[in-house]
Amino acid sequence: MAQTFTRAEVAQHNTEDSVWCIIDHRVYDLTDFLDAHPGGSVVLNQIAGQDATTDFYNLHRQEVLDRYSRLCIGTVAGESPEVVTPEPGSLSQVPYAEPLWLRPAFKSPYYNDSHRRLQKALREFTDRYVTPEAQEKERDGTYISQELIDRMAETNILAMRLGPGKHLHRRKLLGGVVEGKDFDYLHDLIVSQELVRANARGFQDGNMAGMAISLTAVQQWLRNEPLRQQITDEVLSGKKKMCLAITEAFAGSDVAGLRTTAQKTPDGKYYIVNGTKKWITNGMFSDYFVTGCRTEKGFSVLLIPRGEGVETKQIKTSYSTAAATAFVQFENVKVPVENLLGEEHKGFIVIMSNFNHERFMMASSVIRMCATIVEECLKWCNQRIVFGKKLIEQPVMRQKLARMISLCESNQAWLESIAYQMCNMSYAEQSAHLGGPIGLLKSHATRSAQEIAEQATNIFGGRGLTQTGMGRVIEMFHRTYKFDAILGGTEEILADLGVRQAMKKFPKAML
Numbered sequence: 022m023a024q025t026f027t028r029a030e031v032a033q034h035n036t037e038d039s040v041w042c043i044i045d046h047r048v049y050d051l052t053d054f055l056d057a058h059p060g061g062s063v064v065l066n067q068i069a070g071q072d073a074t075t076d077f078y079n080l081h082r083q084e085v086l087d088r089y090s091r092l093c094i095g096t097v098a099g100e101s102p103e104v105v106t107p108e109p110g111s112l113s114q115v116p117y118a119e120p121l122w123l124r125p126a127f128k129s130p131y132y133n134d135s136h137r138r139l140q141k142a143l144r145e146f147t148d149r150y151v152t153p154e155a156q157e158k159e160r161d162g163t164y165i166s167q168e169l170i171d172r173m174a175e176t177n178i179l180a181m182r183l184g185p186g187k188h189l190h191r192r193k194l195l196g197g198v199v200e201g202k203d204f205d206y207l208h209d210l211i212v213s214q215e216l217v218r219a220n221a222r223g224f225q226d227g228n229m230a231g232m233a234i235s236l237t238a239v240q241q242w243l244r245n246e247p248l249r250q251q252i253t254d255e256v257l258s259g260k261k262k263m264c265l266a267i268t269e270a271f272a273g274s275d276v277a278g279l280r281t282t283a284q285k286t287p288d289g290k291y292y293i294v295n296g297t298k299k300w301i302t303n304g305m306f307s308d309y310f311v312t313g314c315r316t317e318k319g320f321s322v323l324l325i326p327r328g329e330g331v332e333t334k335q336i337k338t339s340y341s342t343a344a345a346t347a348f349v350q351f352e353n354v355k356v357p358v359e360n361l362l363g364e365e366h367k368g369f370i371v372i373m374s375n376f377n378h379e380r381f382m383m384a385s386s387v388i389r390m391c392a393t394i395v396e397e398c399l400k401w402c403n404q405r406i407v408f409g410k411k412l413i414e415q416p417v418m419r420q421k422l423a424r425m426i427s428l429c430e431s432n433q434a435w436l437e438s439i440a441y442q443m444c445n446m447s448y449a450e451q452s453a454h455l456g457g458p459i460g461l462l463k464s465h466a467t468r469s470a471q472e473i474a475e476q477a478t479n480i481f482g483g484r485g486l487t488q489t490g491m492g493r494v495i496e497m498f499h500r501t502y503k504f505d506a507i508l509g510g511t512e513e514i515l516a517d518l519g520v521r522q523a524m525k526k527f528p529k530a531m532l
């Protein structure tokens with residue numbers, strides 16, 4: 022790489038026997054790459070011996086050059102490369118790509134140094150370990166590796182996924198960047214927003230989303246202390262995996278319609294569970310299923326270990342099978358009564374109790390993902406040449422970007438304000454006051470996601486419909502934003518919840 026060439030020297034390599042070109046002041050020898058080039062050999066022969074910087078960036082992302090750095094044989098004498106390759110952990114330089122609190126010129130009343138340290142450490146962890154695996158698994162549809170789970174267990178990222186709480190006390194978080202007892206909902210927001218930057222929606226759920234929404238219920242509601250501790254240790258150390266199994270082919274959010282039954286044995290020591298569950302995230306690799314069942318006088322929640330009578334089959338959805346989404350069948354499964362969560366026949370509260378946190382995490386993720394889409398669009402508009410000028414020079418594109426940026430900025434500001442309320446409220450206060458606002462936020466965030474996905478696809482054109490190359494993040498988002506709009510409560514149900522909760526507090530007096 023230390024070698025330098027004059028532009029005249031490069032120009033001589035313009036035959037099929039020797040194809041060189043210049044991209045960003047670097048010299049590439051493409052001779053042995055002609056047949057391997059996904060865009061074909063003809064286009065490379067056409068630019069042989071020339072400066073192909075504009076052509077290259079019109080069609081490729083910088084990461085392509087990073088991946089093929091072996092083709093680079095030197096630089097142009099007296100010139101230096103201008104494109105900056107981001108280091109793992111670095112912040113984006115693109116305007117509006119980062120939330121306002123991470124932009125050097127801005128201040129925020131919410132975040133302190135421990136938030137900043139956590140953000141930095143998680144960004145680097147995600148760039149180094151999560152993104153490469155996420156991209157690979159998203160493509161081939163296989164499940165998260167034990168190696169990554171172990172890394173997340175060691176650094177306590179798994180434990181942080183449950184949100185603030187006693188389970189974090191005395192734990193060293195990412196090498197000690199935050200004290201477990203200081204971890205609050207703004208740290209929690211950061212965890213969701215950094216992990217989502219792997220840009221792989223199926224893998225994002227495959228990355229222990231099932232645990233994040235079910236271990237919380239075990240911690241809060243499983244009364245047998247040694248069992249609760251054992252399960253928590255097994256799951257947070259990454260040795261066992263867990264998921265939430267509520268929805269069925271017969272009923273989604275309508276718990277009264279569930280048909281999975283749990284019948285007590287005559288000696289009162291076991292439940293016998295029979296039924297099926299559908300759309301169970303992480304179900305394919307889970308060892309425990311936190312399962313909603315009909316019991317004699319109502320609805321109850323049981324912790325069911327994988328074992329005799331438990332069968333899982335993969336469901337293909339519109340995102341990657343890396344999410345390990347399963348159809349689960351329980352056939353005469355014998356479950357000890359001590360595996361009951363909360364009280365018998367009163368399982369509704371067990372399920373409801375975690376909804377605020379789940380929806381908060383989902384809103385955090387989708388709002389961050391929208392900012393990434395805006396970043397992709399800004400980069401594309403700034404590099405794509407159409408009708409002789411950059412896309413960004415078209416007023417219609419700037420109008421689209423203005424709308425997208427405004428949606429992102431306003432959603433992030435609302436999210437941070439809610440996180441701040443959560444930091445300053447007890448669990449009971451959160452339940453009383455924040456169910457509605459969080460529902461409205463998630464609903465608004467996913468409606469915004471829909472608009473952003475649509476505008477971004479129009480901006481990218483055909484590339485927004487292509488799973489590889491320039492538009493792959495846009496394609497992925499456009500195909501998958503609906504998961505956030507449906508999982509954890511649909512847009513309509515959550516918007517309705519927001520208004521109904523407000524009406525409960527409506528003053529009695531005539532206005």
Ligand code: HEM
Binds near residue numbers: 042059065076086
């Ligand atoms: C170091 C030089 C180059 C490398 C390593 C490279 C690599 C690639 C790769 C990996 C793709 C697949 C799509 C993607 O991942 O973005 C691709 C597509 C393509 N490349 Fe290149 N390329 C190089 C230079 C060029 C140049 C100089 C041109 C044009 C003059 C070109 C034209 C194309 C075209 C037309 C496609 C198809 C794009 C599409 O379908 O949207 N490539 N290239």
